[in-house]
Amino acid sequence: MEFTLRTFIFYGFALTTIASALVVVTVRNIVHAAFSLMVTLFGVAGLYVFLQADFLAATQVIVYVGGILVLILFGVMMTSGRLEMRIHIERGQLLLGGVVALALLMLLLTVIANTPAWKNLTDDGTELPPTTERIGELILNGPFLLPFEVVSVLLLVALIGATLISRKEVRDE
Amino acid sequence: MSDFRAMLAGFPNFNASESFFPNINLQDxxxxxxxxxxxxxxxxxxxxxxxxxxxxxxxxxxxxxxxxIFVAVVPLLPLVLVLAERKVAARFQNRTGPMRVGPWGVLQTLADGVKLLFKEDFIPPQGDKFLFLLAPYVIFACSFAVFAAIPFGQNILVSDFNIGIFYIMAISSVIVMGVIMAGWSSNSKWSLLGSLRSAAQIVSYEIPLGLSILTVVMLVESLSMSEIVASQSNGVFSWLIFRTPFTFIAFFIFFISGIAEVNRTPFDLPEAESEIVAGFHTEYSGMRFALFFIAEYANMFAVSAIAVTLFLGGWEGALPGYDIIGGLPGFVIKTLALVFLMMWLRWTLPRLRVDQLMNLCWKYFIPIAFFNILGTGIWGLIFPEDTLVSTGISCAIIYIGLIAAYKMAGRTFAERPAPQPS
Known part of the structure; x- marks a missing residue:
């Protein structure tokens, strides 16, 4: 395999992603884990760029880093005073977790083995066309219209529910 | 608009930006x-x-x-803007502002910068040292990464992303992580309060901001910054702010949400001096504090530059074929005008309360922004092409709307009872 700059950057992203993901699951301090998760999510966004999925990469950053991760940090800072986590793990949980992890590993390995265009990740061959337009066509004018609308309604319900829960109590006096 | 362009085609076409500034782009x-x-x-x-x-x-x-080049040039902006801010504040308060260092005090910021460089870099011993040191760089890097997608002039653009404006939104949404990092790692109540306020504010105001951008994207049918500018090349009435009445409203929502995003008065709760000292950067000193400051002023410039690009024609001039306020100088003039507007608001308006801040965002801006999207969609169905007729109707509606708003505002003020001495 030719070792170009592109491969170098790709492996940089891949290593960053894996290393920070390891930090997320091993570190005891939850806030450190959350910030490490930020690096992981960024790394995944970088890998999306290598897959020529620019729109997906930006969406990844905007939704996960700018939205969900902020929410996680909010939750951690507002709720618990204790930041050090010492979780007691039962043997049964360990067994169940091991089985799930093994199943996930098998699934991923199958997908990796069955992906034919794997070298696209590191090849700097022909550039694929931008994805934004195709995603828009598929979602709003194609086969994914119904799932998209269902998800929109679901989110609207969640939004209204959140408003209902957080609104001020109106007392009858 | 094409008729207008044809009418002017006979005149000599001279383009100041092309003659004064070399045509360099990154790909070359x-x-x-x-x-x-x-x-x-x-x-x-x-x-x-x-x-x-x-x-x-x-x-x-x-x-x-x-x-x-960016890291060298962009910090010069705060150098100018901080002085401008102090001078503007001084004029608003009938003072002279800094006058000692250099003629009319123009070297004051430089002196302050040197002073900050030599100050002690204090790290709170009870805080989280690693994150404390990292936080300013996260904010600084994200503020600077935004500039990569802003077209400053014809071909003066670092990278013409296909997803330009979306990239800007994504990168600027990461700034809030730096703010939280700074606030939490300082291990100080002021810092934590400031960063939580900031996070809530930025996450909330990102929604009307994004929805306002969406109206522009719907009209241009592209996320690319250069294509957004290219669609406004037919003079002042092809600028997206005048293209439909809805984008006119969207511009104001975008700009006000932008002020909230960069935490400036009247939305400066995250750094409210009278309540929480300096918010998330209370514990920072020396050069790290300066980095926050540079990032803040760079953000201010970036938000104005994005507003200019999206709504006010970008680097395109006010007349088709003529560079009245076009090219790099025109772009900078328009952007600085918006920056001045921000300073004007800062020294005129009092700070909002948290509940007022959230009310404004969730009860007014977001519904209006959704209405804008609906309206822009309908407008696009009625006028698929941007013609003289559609622009005329749009400008007429904007004019009537402004008059009506003025009359209504006048009436409410007139009907309000005069305050009685108690």
Whole structure:
């Protein structure tokens, strides 16, 4: 395999992603884990760029880093005073977790083995066309219209529910 | 608008930006660097090295060069803007502002910068040292990464992303992580309160901001910044702010949400001096504090530049074919006008309360922004092409709307009972 700059950057992203993901699951301090998760999510966004999925990469950053991760940090800072986590793990949980992890590993390995265009990740061959337009066509004018609308309604319900829960109590006096 | 353009086509077409500023874009530079390495560097290297030489090294060098130029030039902006802010504040309060260092105090910011460089870099012993040191860089890097997608003039654009404006939104949403990092790692109540306020504010105001951008994207049918500018090339009435009445409203929502995003008065709760000292950067001193400051003013400039690009024609001039306020100078003038507007608001309006802040965002801006999207969609169905008729109707509606708003505002003020001494 030719070792170009592109491969170098790709492996940089891949290593960053894996290393920070390891930090997320091993570190005891939850806030450190959350910030490490930020690096992981960024790394995944970088890998999306290598897959020529620019729109997906930006969406990844905007939704996960700018939205969900902020929410996680909010939750951690507002709720618990204790930041050090010492979780007691039962043997049964360990067994169940091991089985799930093994199943996930098998699934991923199958997908990796069955992906034919794997070298696209590191090849700097022909550039694929931008994805934004195709995603828009598929979602709003194609086969994914119904799932998209269902998800929109679901989110609207969640939004209204959140408003209902957080609104001020109106007392009858 | 094309008739207007044809009418002016007879006049000599002189474009100031093209004659004064070289037409350089990044791709040319990259190609040049690669050719340079292929033709000049490689033949001179020994065979064993040349066969393994990474040709793309030139690309990386040019990228680093571009980044270097930005990191060198953009901090000059705060140097000017901080002084401008102090002078504007002084004029608003009938003072003279800094007058001692240099003529009319123009070197004051430089002196302050040098002072900050030499100050002690204090790190709170009870805080989280690693995150405390990291936080300013996260904010700084994200504020600077935004500039990569802003077209300052024809071809004066670091990278013409296909997803330009979406990239800007994504990168600027990461700034909030830096703010939280700074607030939490300081291990101080003021810092934590400030960062939580900031996070809540930024996450909330990102929604009307994004929805306002969406109206523009719907009209242009592209996320690329250069295409957004290119669609406004027919003079002042083709600027997106006048294209439909809805984008006119969207501009104001975008700009006000933008002020909230950069935490400036009247939305400066995250750094409210009278309540929480200085918010998330209370514990920072010396150069790290200066980094926050540079990032804040760079953000201010970036938000104005994005507003200009999206709604006020970008680097395109006010008359088709003529560079009245076009090119790089025109772009900077328009952007600085918006920056001045921000300063004007800062020294005129009092700070909002948290509940007022959230009310404004969730009860007014977001519904209006959704209405804008609906309206823009309907407008696009009625007028699929941007013609003289559609622009005329749009400007008429905007004019009538402004008059009506003025009359209504006048009436509410007139009906309000005069305050009685108690």
């Amino acid at each position: 530079g990259l190609n040049w660097a690669e050719e340079f390495i292929q033709n000049v560097v490689l033949p001179r290297l020994p065979e064993a090295v040349a066969s393994h030489f990474p040709v793309e090294l030139g690309t990386v060098l040019v990228m680093f060069g571009c980044a270097g």
